[in-house]
Amino acid sequence: MQVSLRRTVALAAMSASVVVPALAAPATASPARASLQAAAIPTMQFGDRGPAVKQLQERLKAMHYDPGTIDGIWGNNTSVAVWAFQKVNHISPASRVGSQTKAALAHPRTPAPLVPKGAKNRAEVDIKHQLLYIYKSGRLVLTSHISSGSEKRYYSQGHWSVAHTPRGNFSVYRKAAGWETSPLGKLYKANYFRGGYAIHGEPEVPLHPASHGCVRVPMHTSNIVAALLPIGTRVYVRG
Structure with missing residues (x-):
């Protein structure tokens, strides 16, 4: 097996309960307000903790990425969600929010479907x-x-x-x-x-x-x- 980040704790994922509707964006966050909030996110990286990390996690989840538990702790789960977001927005993936990623969080790219006329599900x-x-x-x-x-x-x-x-x-x-x-x-x-x-x-x-x-x-x-x-x-x- 190839190694990238520190090994994810598999037992926590095995016991997790999934509720699909939780993937939906919070109804209270308007696009304009979400963009303003995202613009205020500071530079941060893997290992950081605090309200800014929690805000990042909430922003990612609202855009249908999966940062894991919204806990204000930047661990492996947050990193892989950041990577996905960065790749969609044509940014080299890294476990860090810099100027490019901050700008993309405020004005994210919506990926075009690979198969526009594919099945609905x-x-x-x-x-x-x-x-x-x-x-x-x-x-x-x-x-x-x-x-x-x-x-x-x-x-x-x-x-x-x-x-x-x-x-x-x-x-x-x-x-x-x-x-x-x-x-x-x-x-x-x-x-x-x-x-x-x-x-x-x-x-x-x-x-x-x-x-x-x-x-x-x-x-x-x-x-x-x-x-x-x-x-x-x-x-x-x-x-």
Whole structure:
């Protein structure tokens, strides 16, 4: 397994209860007021604590990213949400809010659908930018950082293969309620869309393609993803 941030505590994610409506933006935050509040966010980084971090987490959640618990503590969960936001806004991902990220928080970019005429309920996997988008009733409800196939050769079960994430149009055909063990490792709450390929939780989701072909999502986000991808949900993989 490749290492990026300090290893996420998987047990907390396994026991988390997911309520999908919580993904919705707070009704009290008008776009204009949210932009003014975001403009006041100071420079900060991984490890920081306090009201400014909490404000950042609230802003990310309102835009349908997943910073985890809104607690004012910048840990791994906040970092991966910041990475996703930065990538959507064409900023080099880093565990830091600088001038570019502050400006984007005040005036965020709305990502264009990869498949504009796709199913109303769908997952879009953007391999090029290492992002996952989930739509419900045609509305974007979650954007997440991912790590897909590394495109490197590996040896397993007597033969060589390439760690490639298949591109194309698929559907979720099987789901796992918790951890499963495959010949290539463990998968948490896997949403299988083709053969052994799945969108699943993983403690290590680095800033580069690192999997054997599956689409890794952060552990804390995997519970939300599992709730949003029932059997039959369309999965579009591009890039």
